[in-house]
Amino acid sequence: GQQLNQSPQSxxxxxxxxVSMNCTSSxxxxxxxxxxxxxxxxxxxxxxxxxxxxxxxxxxxxxxxxITRKDSFLNISASIPSDVGIYFCAGRRHYTGNQFxxxxxxxxxxxx
Amino acid sequence: xxxxxxxxxxxxxxxxxxxxxRCDPISGHTALYWYRQSLGQGLEFLIYFQGNSAPDKSGLxxxxxxxxxxxxxxxxxxxxxxxxxxSAVYLCASSLGTxxxxxxxxxxxRLTVL
Numbered sequence: 001g002q003q004l005n006q007s008p009q010s011x012x013x014x015x016x017x018x019v020s021m022n023c024t025s026s027x028x029x030x031x032x033x034x035x036x037x038x039x040x041x042x043x044x045x046x047x048x049x050x051x052x053x054x055x056x057x058x059x060x061x062x063x064x065x066x067i068t069r070k071d072s073f074l075n076i077s078a079s080i081p082s083d084v085g086i087y088f089c090a091g092r093r094h095y096t097g098n099q100f101x102x103x104x105x106x107x108x109x110x111x112x
Numbered sequence: 113x114x115x116x117x118x119x120x121x122x123x124x125x126x127x128x129x130x131x132x133x134r135c136d137p138i139s140g141h142t143a144l145y146w147y148r149q150s151l152g153q154g155l156e157f158l159i160y161f162q163g164n165s166a167p168d169k170s171g172l173x174x175x176x177x178x179x180x181x182x183x184x185x186x187x188x189x190x191x192x193x194x195x196x197x198x199s200a201v202y203l204c205a206s207s208l209g210t211x212x213x214x215x216x217x218x219x220x221x222r223l224t225v226l
Binding site for chain 2: 033035043044088100
């Protein structure tokens with residue numbers, strides 16, 4: 001099935017640093033979602049985006065719905081150890097119903 | 113509970129056996145999804161139910177996989193004649209099913225086929 005291109009695949013950063021990751025698709029999407037998954041658990045929703053150009057924050061997290069509708073970005077500011085985990089983007093294609101496609105994930109490691 | 117509930121949380125089976133995985137979605141959510149996550153991989157779409165509409169089965173990897181949703185609520189994913197490559201975490205998610213419906217996931221069922 002279709003998967004979104006998510007990058008980077010992994011990141012190792014120092015505590016306090018900012019983090020950026022992105023997701024791209026060859027198709028137009030009408031919804032972008034960002035999730036965090038901790039080991040042994042299901043993904044937990046962080047931010048949802050519904051309009052091209054939309055910029056939404058959730059605490060230290062900020063996500064944007066790209067103007068082209070083919071990409072989205074997630075930024076984490078001032079990272080802390082509990083930010084460790086795998087971050088997934090998910091998108092719903094325009095006009096093709098409610099199926100969500102997921103990115104391949106970005107594994108984040110925060111070094112104290 | 114208030115969240116998506118999946119059972120069993122862990123299942124170990126022998127190659128060739130059938131397995132059933134259960135998902136109880138959030139009350140009031142009309143849409144239900146099954147995804148598969150292999151070790152260290154992303155989420156692979158399997159099947160999607162929306163209300164009384166015919167399910168979108170386009171992600172099922174083979175005819176050994178099937179799913180049903182009874183009464184618009186609980187869903188069962190069945191894998192027949194399991195193979196070692198079926199080993200993965202099977203995640204269920206539900207949503208309101210509207211244009212702004214976000215997916216809420218259960219904790220998954222980890223399947224190990226020996």
